[in-house]
Amino acid sequence: MSISAVLFLLLFLFAFSNETKPEKVLKELYPSSKIEAVDRILTEEELKKAEKIAGMKINTRFVTFYIVKKKDRVLAYGYVDIHRVRTKPEAVLYVISPNGKIELIEILAFYEPIEYLPPKEWLGLFRGRSINNLRFKKDIPNITGATLSARAVAKHAKKALALWKVLFGGKE
Numbered sequence: 087m088s089i090s091a092v093l094f095l096l097l098f099l100f101a102f103s104n105e106t107k108p109e110k111v112l113k114e115l116y117p118s119s120k121i122e123a124v125d126r127i128l129t130e131e132e133l134k135k136a137e138k139i140a141g142m143k144i145n146t147r148f149v150t151f152y153i154v155k156k157k158d159r160v161l162a163y164g165y166v167d168i169h170r171v172r173t174k175p176e177a178v179l180y181v182i183s184p185n186g187k188i189e190l191i192e193i194l195a196f197y198e199p200i201e202y203l204p205p206k207e208w209l210g211l212f213r214g215r216s217i218n219n220l221r222f223k224k225d226i227p228n229i230t231g232a233t234l235s236a237r238a239v240a241k242h243a244k245k246a247l248a249l250w251k252v253l254f255g256g257k258e
Contacts, residue, residue, distance in 0.1 A: 106194045108166050108179045112154050115181065115190065116161050122153045132252050139217065140248035142241060149249055160184050163250055166194065167242040171235050174198050178239060180246035188212040188243060202232045204239055212240075217247040 112121050128136065128147040137144050152164035163182045168175055174197035181190040191209045208229055212220070219225045222240040229236040 106192070108152055108164050108194065111179055111190075111192050111194070112152055112162070112164050112181070116154050116156070119154045119156045119161055121164075122155065123150055124153055125150050126253060128249075128252070136245075136248040136252045139251055140245045142245060144245060144249075149253070151250070151253065162189055163254060165246040165249060167246055169238060169242055171198050171202070171238045176235075176238070178242060180243055182247065182250050186216055186247060186251060188215050188247070191239060191243065193239075198235065202235045204229055204232055204235050208236070209239070212243060215243075217244055217251065220244050220247070 109121050109123075113119070126149050128149065133144060133147055150166070152166075153160060154162040154164065162184070165180045165182065166177055167180065168177045170176075175195070176193060176197065177195040179190075179192040179194050180188065181192070183189050191212050193203065193209070196203050208227075211226055215225065220240060220243055222228070222237055226236075226240050
């Protein structure tokens with residue numbers, strides 16, 4: 087990771103500290119659950135496999151997943167992706183079911199103009215989708231006036247699902 091990428095990430099994480107936390111969203115969705123943050127450093131093989139599944143370059147080998155459990159049963163996985171939309175960052179929480187489908191997408195932090203923020207109704211179109219039916223403008227419609235935001239959410243949903251598949255592959 088380049089120095090500028092590290093600085094961008096640190097700056098964003100500082101700004102993100104005042105925004106919605108992924109643990110808070112997951113606790114609201116699964117109130118009587120335990121949430122465990124699991125940090126992983128992908129091997130080269132895992133990284134290449136995830137990139138192939140997602141159909142995109144993944145710029146980091148360090149990932150954090152939030153595993154939501156009730157007793158010993160996995161209820162969901164959460165993954166926060168931080169990426170640039172136009173010129174400013176956004177943080178998106180992707181909640182994935184144990185069978186590899188999107189349960190929820192929540193924008194945690196968005197610094198572009200508010201009119202480019204994808205509406206919750208549009209984000210709801212991802213629910214129940216797997217990596218095989220996430221094609222932007224085919225399976226998921228575009229948002230007029232917010233094309234770059236919509237494209238970023240859809241693109242990184244595939245990344246989240248690809249990382250989930252490589253790291254957890256449906257194992258509870």
